Amino acid sequence: DADVTQTPRNRITKTGKRIMLECSQTKGHDRMYWYRQDPGLGLRLIYYSFDVKDINKGEISDGYSVSRQAQAKFSLSLESAIPNQTALYFCATSEGQVREQFFGPGTRLTVL
């Protein structure tokens, strides 16, 4: 089945380290998104991309960067991780505007 996958699924790192979270999809969708989920704060949009050459900041982009290497791949980087970036990170995809978003399984990131 066509799906959205994320690697790694769990990661523990230290303050100041650079870390990359990867998202791949076999759905053939053009749009990809990165969210973080924190208890009581819901899903907050970090970055989104509507095609390979398009990158847009979301609600909380400070401290993060992204790369859309191909239509099927969208990576999220933390240049210098800090403890308050400890969260559950989700990648999502959609086809076209105002359509259902399909989420990946999530990456649990802990920054010590």
Add this chain to the structure above:
Amino acid sequence: GENVEQHPSTLSVQEGDSAVIKCTYSDSASNYFPWYKQELGKRPQLIIDIRSNVGEKKDQRIAVTLNKTAKHFSLHITETQPEDSAVYFCAASMVGQAGTALIFGKGTTLSVSS
């Protein structure tokens, strides 16, 4: 930009009762309002959505209503069952220069006891 408020943050009901979750949004240009369900340890999944040209939509035990004038929309679950226990998120479309993304509410944890 768009802001989405969701209430209540937690909701406990008895099996068979109805549950209602309410959301308000700020951007009058928003035209798409989905609801996602996230079971414990799982990814969010769409359960129902509504567009601005429709006032109500039903799918079996779940329904969504939209009041564009008041800028609020609600999720209604009837005849609740234990498997309805989950976190529910509302969202509204955010219209930006590049296109449209979603802004989510903070979520409602629904507990259905048998």
